[in-house]
Amino acid sequence: MTVTIKDVAKKAGVSPSTVSRVLSGHPRISLETSRKVKEIMEDMGYTPNMMAKSLVSKTTNSICIILPKPAEELFSNLFFMELIRGIVTQSSRSGYDVLISSGANEKEELESVSRLLKGRRVDGVILLYSRKDDAVIDFLESGGYPFVLVGRSDRYEDILSVDNDNIMASFDATNHLISMGHERIGFVSGPPNLIVSRDRLEGYRKAMANSGLEMRAEWIVEGEFLQDSGYRAMSFFMNLPNRPTALVAVDDMVSFGVLRGLNELNYKVPEDLAIVSFNNIPLSELSSPPISSIDIGIYHLGYTASQVLIQSIQKPDNHDGYTNRFVIPHRLIVRESSMHSPVKK
């Protein structure tokens, strides 16, 4: 039924080894044989069995994307879709297949990664998060498996990662508001165990300090990368006695929540509260008003991650020890949500 290399060999009157060599473009095969074998392969509809191939080559030509634990929520974020799109596109160009996996909890996640890598189902993985302590990263490092982080890790200096300069990005975002004349600026952060939350918070702090602006503890609230966080943060901020006139939100989804809340309370954006957030997902420009956002090149992030990983799989020794961290440039997209200067008191 399924046509194998042996069937082709028999029909062509050559040995299986010859067919294999034709397949892999071995130099010492006569043009004539090559032509004939290729024709017969075509005729018989031969497709190489990738399992057999993988078994002997110890290589699968596929990689795996590991989604973060609380995939349930984060999945619904367009951020991941863009990222995956970048990864899939580049991988497919390099001839790699992409698996996608996510565990219900950290333990399951680790088991899954271990099964995939030790079981030789994939050649490497892309981690779509960077927690501060992580058993999965420990496993990958100690096992010497190829992997790349989307996001950065401060714990390990020498692992491959693709990231933005989030400190600088947040610095830029905050400075934009400052340059518009805002002085009381709030910040809606993400989970504190995510490095991206920390970095963006730091950038905000730097910008505020840099301009000599007051930073009140109550102007900084923690949340998730979700709309609800924005909604809650908004209602907290708006009830403050000397409330912020602008805020930086750690993710566009948060801004959507803020927007919805402000809308319900009949506040105007940007007149009552100016907003800038991060990621510039396709919907940022669709909300009303459109949201100013730092474009972090999500697609590019994924594309590069795939490139870096596959390169590392193919030439593990080519690692010069310097270029571990790939920084994707960001840029501020100013839209209506921040186009207003506060009324000076």
Next chain:
Amino acid sequence: MTVTIKDVAKKAGVSPSTVSRVLSGHPRISLETSRKVKEIMEDMGYTPNMMAKSLVSKTTNSICIILPKPAEELFSNLFFMELIRGIVTQSSRSGYDVLISSGANEKEELESVSRLLKGRRVDGVILLYSRKDDAVIDFLESGGYPFVLVGRSDRYEDILSVDNDNIMASFDATNHLISMGHERIGFVSGPPNLIVSRDRLEGYRKAMANSGLEMRAEWIVEGEFLQDSGYRAMSFFMNLPNRPTALVAVDDMVSFGVLRGLNELNYKVPEDLAIVSFNNIPLSELSSPPISSIDIGIYHLGYTASQVLIQSIQKPDNHDGYTNRFVIPHRLIVRESSMHSPVKK
């Protein structure tokens, strides 16, 4: 370096076959042997090589999601993210890995599917679209490969598919507007080669006919599942002499485009134009105003597709020939965008 079944066997003083049987829970293995082998496997950190396993079992325990050709655009639609989430969740519960693939064009797509299936890299595929004529479906059918369609196919009666009753859904959506008092209702459709476009259009027609309302050709425009289509459709409708007071849009993304356009022209929703669309993506309730939408249970669609596919892989003969088409229920979520009755002329 990597520990194989033979290493375990040697250390345990048994044959490889015995170890294999312990692994698969073979009945005729003494409890004592089983215990000992298991312990040693644990000690040595044995993980089965899935390639070897697949080679002999002719089974990979993985499935592949095929994204539609113009993945570039559609990818950015939250619809697919939800769908994938449902698929990944259920597959992982069933112990299946999920590959994700998309070709730049139909030819590439076919090659990719063929390579994956004939090359025995995956056991079956989920097609995330249903075009009217499709080489991929032909290939899958003639090769007898397990696959399920998300969406329906009218060409093939007997293939597995998971879908909504889009005709009824559209009927409901349109009727909702009619019941609000609208009589001039527009429809923004999707690409005509997609069955979902056709079905939703048909539902709209039925509802209009059912209520004896006039249906003008100019009230129906074709587009994509994209914001731009909505934007264009909006400007077309609003310039019509006797313009619609409401419209049904084939996808929420289209509504976003309409919303943006109306906002720019200072029209009010729902006062100047009421809107209902399909899919109820997480953002539908976040726009201003929130959009009425038919919730089609996207996650559920994906979850079921995975279930049906895996079932069909595991018991290909269990196919009763009746339950080929799985219909996921829909329900109308009424939000602000349609909560207004038109002024009677």
Next chain:
DNA sequence: CCTCCTCATGGAACCGTTTGCTTTACTCTG
């Protein structure tokens, strides 16, 4: 004409599992 190369190909072992067929060692039965 003999030796030595080079080139094109064949043969066989191996990658890590599974599984049908044996073998071994008991336990039962009459």
Next chain:
DNA sequence: CAGAGTAAAGCAAACGGTTCCATGAGGAGG
């Protein structure tokens, strides 16, 4: 106590490729 039956484990042949090594046929050089 011999023969049958059975439970537990081993042997070896696949699965479909790849690749090292061997082989034979020319052609070149001396």
